[in-house]
Amino acid sequence: MSYPTPSTLLCAREDMEEKFSEYGIVGCLDDDADGTEDAGDGDTTAFVLQCLKHGTNRVLIRAGNRYSLTELSLSSIAGEWATLFAIRWACKRRGNPCPKSLEDECAEAEEMLKEIQKGNLSLPDAATIASGLPSWTNVRADPNYPYGKVRVIAPESDPEPPGHAQRTDVGADYFPYR
DSSP, X not given: OOOOOGGGOSOOHHHHHHHHOHHHHHHXXXXXXXXXXXXXXXXXXXXXXXXXXXXXXXXXXXXXXXXOHHHHHHOHHHHHHHHHHHHHHHHGGGSOOOOHHHHHHHHHHHHHHHHHHHTSOOOTTOOOSSOOSOOOOOEEEOTTOSSOOEEEOGGGSXXXXXXXXXOBOGGGGTSOOO
16 A cells, blocks of 8 residues: 655644644554554554545545645645644544544544535635636637637736637737738
């Protein structure tokens, strides 16, 4: 199984320990109550990485359509939410309940992420993928092209670059169609 590089995660183990304490994380990973991390028969690093991936994915499910992963990784609140979800997943791994305060914070984060997904809220320290404003594209059908006859007339279209590739009519820059 391949794991993502740590640069694609929105939180780190240190964030989990800062929020929930090192002893709290060890308690979640200690299967035989001897005070050391066990996390079943596997590697604890792999399990913690699974927790971090889970927390990151929970944020990406709701906010990934409006923000790029780069912007989310720079956002402090997105990292905090991913950390909360990672800790909750670690706590519930053996069917144990989470602390009430952690459940309340996760519920609040989930509500805010739902509002972000709907477009009612935005992250204060992250730029959205698209502007959110309506855009237009002027096109013309050029029979000289065997494939992709519809071409974008760039000088007359929306100046903001689209989020996808377009076939542009290079001649429109030099010979206007008016």
